[in-house]
Amino acid sequence: MKSRSNILSAFLSLILAGTLLLPTASAAPDLTTATSSAPLVNLALNLPYTFESPYPRDSHFGPTEDAYPDDTGKQLTDGIFGGMTFSDKAYVGRLWQGYRTFKLDLGELATIQDIRVSTLQDIANGIYFPEEISYSLSANGKTWEDLGQVKSGRPTTEKGPVKQTIARTGVNAVARYVKVTIPVESWLFLDEIEVMGTRDQSGRKLKASAEPKPNQGYPRPGSEQTGGIQNEVLIYTGEWQYQPSDWISFSKEDFKPYVSYVDTNMKRKDFMFDGFLFLPYAPLMDGANYGPTTGKPTSKAHFEQFLDRLFRDDYELGALNEAVKEAKADMPGKKYEAKVVIAIPYPRTDQSDFGDVDGDGISENLNVSEVGEAAALENRLKVTKWFVDEVYKRWNAKAYSDLELVSFYWYNEYIAHQLSELDHELVKQTGDYVRSKGATFQWIPYYFARGWNDWQANGFDSALMQPNYFFHANAGVDRLDTIAQAAFNNGMGVEIELSDTVLTDEKLRERYYAYLDAGREYKFMKKSLNAFYQQVKTLLKAAQSETAAGREVYDRTYQYIKGKYPQHP
Numbered sequence: 001m002k003s004r005s006n007i008l009s010a011f012l013s014l015i016l017a018g019t020l021l022l023p024t025a026s027a028a029p030d031l032t033t034a035t036s037s038a039p040l041v042n043l044a045l046n047l048p049y050t051f052e053s054p055y056p057r058d059s060h061f062g063p064t065e066d067a068y069p070d071d072t073g074k075q076l077t078d079g080i081f082g083g084m085t086f087s088d089k090a091y092v093g094r095l096w097q098g099y100r101t102f103k104l105d106l107g108e109l110a111t112i113q114d115i116r117v118s119t120l121q122d123i124a125n126g127i128y129f130p131e132e133i134s135y136s137l138s139a140n141g142k143t144w145e146d147l148g149q150v151k152s153g154r155p156t157t158e159k160g161p162v163k164q165t166i167a168r169t170g171v172n173a174v175a176r177y178v179k180v181t182i183p184v185e186s187w188l189f190l191d192e193i194e195v196m197g198t199r200d201q202s203g204r205k206l207k208a209s210a211e212p213k214p215n216q217g218y219p220r221p222g223s224e225q226t227g228g229i230q231n232e233v234l235i236y237t238g239e240w241q242y243q244p245s246d247w248i249s250f251s252k253e254d255f256k257p258y259v260s261y262v263d264t265n266m267k268r269k270d271f272m273f274d275g276f277l278f279l280p281y282a283p284l285m286d287g288a289n290y291g292p293t294t295g296k297p298t299s300k301a302h303f304e305q306f307l308d309r310l311f312r313d314d315y316e317l318g319a320l321n322e323a324v325k326e327a328k329a330d331m332p333g334k335k336y337e338a339k340v341v342i343a344i345p346y347p348r349t350d351q352s353d354f355g356d357v358d359g360d361g362i363s364e365n366l367n368v369s370e371v372g373e374a375a376a377l378e379n380r381l382k383v384t385k386w387f388v389d390e391v392y393k394r395w396n397a398k399a400y401s402d403l404e405l406v407s408f409y410w411y412n413e414y415i416a417h418q419l420s421e422l423d424h425e426l427v428k429q430t431g432d433y434v435r436s437k438g439a440t441f442q443w444i445p446y447y448f449a450r451g452w453n454d455w456q457a458n459g460f461d462s463a464l465m466q467p468n469y470f471f472h473a474n475a476g477v478d479r480l481d482t483i484a485q486a487a488f489n490n491g492m493g494v495e496i497e498l499s500d501t502v503l504t505d506e507k508l509r510e511r512y513y514a515y516l517d518a519g520r521e522y523k524f525m526k527k528s529l530n531a532f533y534q535q536v537k538t539l540l541k542a543a544q545s546e547t548a549a550g551r552e553v554y555d556r557t558y559q560y561i562k563g564k565y566p567q568h569p
Contacts, residue, residue, distance in 0.1 A: 040113055044077045044178070044195040049104040051076065053097040053184075055482040060475040061095045068093025068189070076102065082191040084161040086122055090191045093127075094184050096448045098486055102180040102193055109139060109176050111203035114196040115147075116167040117180060120189040121160040123418050127187040128450070129154060131417065134182075135168040137175035139206055144179065146209035147171060156417035157368070172203045185414075185450040216491030218528030219462040226462050226529040227406030227440040229275030229339050231561045233258055233532045233539070237309045237316055238281025248281045248536055249315045255323035257543035259338065260331070261558045264551065266543070268327060271336040272561060276320060277409055277531065279343040280306040290345045292416050297348040297366075300355025303387055306345060311394045317403065324402040339406045341442065342391055344430065346412040347380040349419040354379070357386035368420050377422045384430040388437060407440040413466070415451030415458060424451065424458050431459030444495050444531060447483070453490050464493035464531050470511050471497070477514050484522035493528040494519070496560075499535035503542060503550040512553065516560045517568065526563045 051070060070076065070092045082090030094100050121129045135147040147168050154164045178195050182188060197203075221230035235258075238248045258276070260268040282290045288302055289295030310316045317340065324338045347354070347366050354364040364379040365371050371379070388408060395405050410430070416423045431441040440461040445452045447468045455463035467483040469475050480494075487494050496519070498512040519525035532539070542554035559565040 038198060040196040040198065042077075042079065042194045043106050043110050043112065043197050043199070044104055044193065045079055046074055047077050047104060047106065048073050049077060049102055049193075051092070051100055051102050053094075054099055054101065055097050055486065056478055058097055058475065058479060058482070060472040060479070061097070063474075065093055065095040076190060076193045077104070079192070081118060082120070084120070084163065086120060086125060086127055086161070086187075086189050088191070091120065091189045092191070094188045094190075096184055096186065097482070098184065098448050098453070100182050100184055100188065102178075102182070104178040104193075104195065105141070106176050106178070106195070108199075109174050109201055110197050110199050111201060112137060112171050112173055112175050112178070112195055112197040113203075114167050114169045114171065114194075115178060115180060116165045116192075116194040116196065117182065117190065118163065118165045118192040118194075120191070121154070121158060121162050121164075122189075123157075123159045125187070127160075127189050128185065128418060129156065129164060130166065130182045130184075130188060131156065132183070133166050133168075133180060136179045136181075136209070137171070137173055137206055138177040138179070139175050141177045143206075143208040144177075145173070145175075145206040156421050157419065173206055174201045174203045175206055183453070185448060185452070215489050218488060218524050219464075219491065219493050220527070221529050225440065227275075227339060227341070227442070228337070228404075229341070229406065229529060231273050231530045231532070232275030232277050232341065233273045234277050234279060234534060235316075236279050236281045236536050237306070238283075239285045240281075241285060246315075249309070250319055250537075251315055252319040252322045252326070254537060254540055255320050256327075257540055257554070259320070259323045260327045262543055268330045270558070270562075271327065271331070271334055272558060273532075274337060275339050275341060275406075275531075277341040277343065278310055278316065279409070279411065280309075280345060290411060292346050292348060292412050292419060293350075297351035298345060299351065299353065300357060300364075300383075303345055303383075304390075307387075307390060307394060310342065311398060317398070317400065321400045321403050328402065337404060338402060339404050341407040341409050342405070343409040343411045344384055344387055346410075346416075347383040347426070349376060349380075349416070349423075354383060357382050373420060373422050376420060377425055380426050381429055381433075384426070385433050388430075388434060392437065405439065407442050407461075408434045410441065410443045410460070413444065413446045414449035415454070417450060424454070428457075428459035431461070435461070448486070452492075456491065462493070462529060463491075464495045464529065466495045466497065466533070467515070468497070469514070470499070470508070480514055480518040481522075484518055484524065487524070487528075488522070493530065494522075494524050495531050495533055497533045498538055498553070500538050500541060502538065502553050503545055503547070506549070509549065509553065513556065513568065516556060516565050519560060520565050520567065525560055525565060530561070532557070 080090050082088035129152045132149040132151045134149050136144045138144045261270040261272045280290050287296045288298045349368045352367040368376040434441045443460045443463045446466045465487050469479040496515045501508045502512045545551045
């Protein structure tokens with residue numbers, strides 16, 4: 001049910017199953033700087049360094065990356081370059097956790113000209129070039145000059161295997177300490193980091209840069225940024241190959257314990273969620289899939305099928321409107337507004353015949369490999385704008401009495417630069433269009449997914465990160481500490497995750513409660529927009545559960561939503 005978890009596990013399995021030959025390693029050629037006739041030497045050669053994540057080692061992904069270790073602590077400065085195969089022993093592999101920071105002490109002041117990072121891309125194995133690398137220098141190890149970022153010089157869609165060196169050149173500064181910060185959004189494979197310069201102090205003096213901006217904090221609940229939403233629940237709709245065929249769908253009675261907090265007799269006691277995010281269930285009966293790469297690409301007919309399901313009178317939006325109307329009638333003294341978020345399905349880059357969305361009689365070709373990046377972006381943007389317009393057209397026609405459409409959601413859970421170099425531009429321009437209509441634009445990437453820390457630059461108004469702790473059996477509870485810290489530092493919230501197994505499995509129930517404990521401890525319970533992923537109707541089943549443990553899941557969720565979740569042993 002959770003496509004985000006399937007993506008991670010599938011591609012990790014692919015990597016771990018690979019058996020590749022080892023090419024012979026080779027040394028890099030000696031080069032000279034363009035501003036001097038004197039040959040540059042690699043000042044970092046064979047020196048020790050640190051190469052660390054800003055967060056603790058993850059107990060789920062850590063053992064996987066151990067297959068590509070830094071054996072000597074000098075592997076990135078030993079002068080040995082790898083070939084085109086990631087299993088080459090010259091490579092150090094690192095997996096997710098946000099960033100890696102390389103720090104080197106040259107032992108003495110020297111004039112640094114270039115800092116070079118050699119890296120590999122192999123898209124089939126989930127290995128990507130870092131999209132940009134940050135460089136900085138220090139003379140004393142305390143104050144640093146920020147040398148800025150250098151972006152990747154090769155196409156993000158180049159399947160590879162292919163190598164490149166991403167370098168900050170022409171520095172000409174006297175320094176002793178070097179720091180290189182590299183994003184890790186899937187696999188990162190490096191074989192060498194070089195610091196080219198001369199062993200003198202002929203370069204310029206460093207200028208201390210301003211300290212980094214302070215922590216941003218969480219997206220404030222109920223704010224304009226969040227579309228006024230405080231606590232949001234994910235509501236899926238879609239086809240199902242088994243009986244009942246329409247069970248991935250919500251009736252008025254199904255919505256009752258989401259709109260209202262109910263007792264064991266299903267009597268309303270209070271209001272519950274104020275935000276409802278509607279998404280399509282990814283696989284379709286004809287083999288198409290709303291995901292970016294799984295199954296066959298979706299078309300205009302599939303996007304319309306999602307809309308047809310959403311705007312039914314007895315299910316989804318129509319049912320939610322009636323459920324809210326009844327709840328307000330039962331509890332007239334309580335203030336409540338139900339806010340709706342609608343997912344924009346991903347316009348896939350492998351779709352050559354999406355359908356005509358602009359009325360010119362020509363089907364839109366979204367296939368990057370066939371029409372090129374610029375034309376594909378133009379056509380994909382036509383699709384997202386058409387979809388948003390169609391939502392408003394149908395919404396206005398229904399004239400719901402008790403619902404407010406406040407936001408749209410980007411369905412894909414990472415910025416797919418491996419599929420299109422301009423994927424971020426599609427997101428950004430779609431966000432601009434959504435805002436021009438008076439709505440906000442939100443996103444929930446998976447664990448440190450590609451683009452997670454650039455969510456604002458990519459045009460989102462709010463974003464939350466999936467810890468995926470519930471779905472990774474080997475992950476320690478400190479995974480939630482890491483995500484809370486990363487989210488807070490980058491202005492994000494934290495998605496809370498559970499499936500039907502919480503009703504019957506004590507260990508998985510405790511994993512769910514760990515999210516609630518973390519929300520209380522790190523204060524995103526009260527100070528952040530919260531979103532709850534569920535396995536279609538998990539919280540409905542919890543509300544109706546005949547076991548004390550199952551019902552407790554629902555009651556604790558209500559306590560959390562109201563900011564009254566107590567500390568538990």
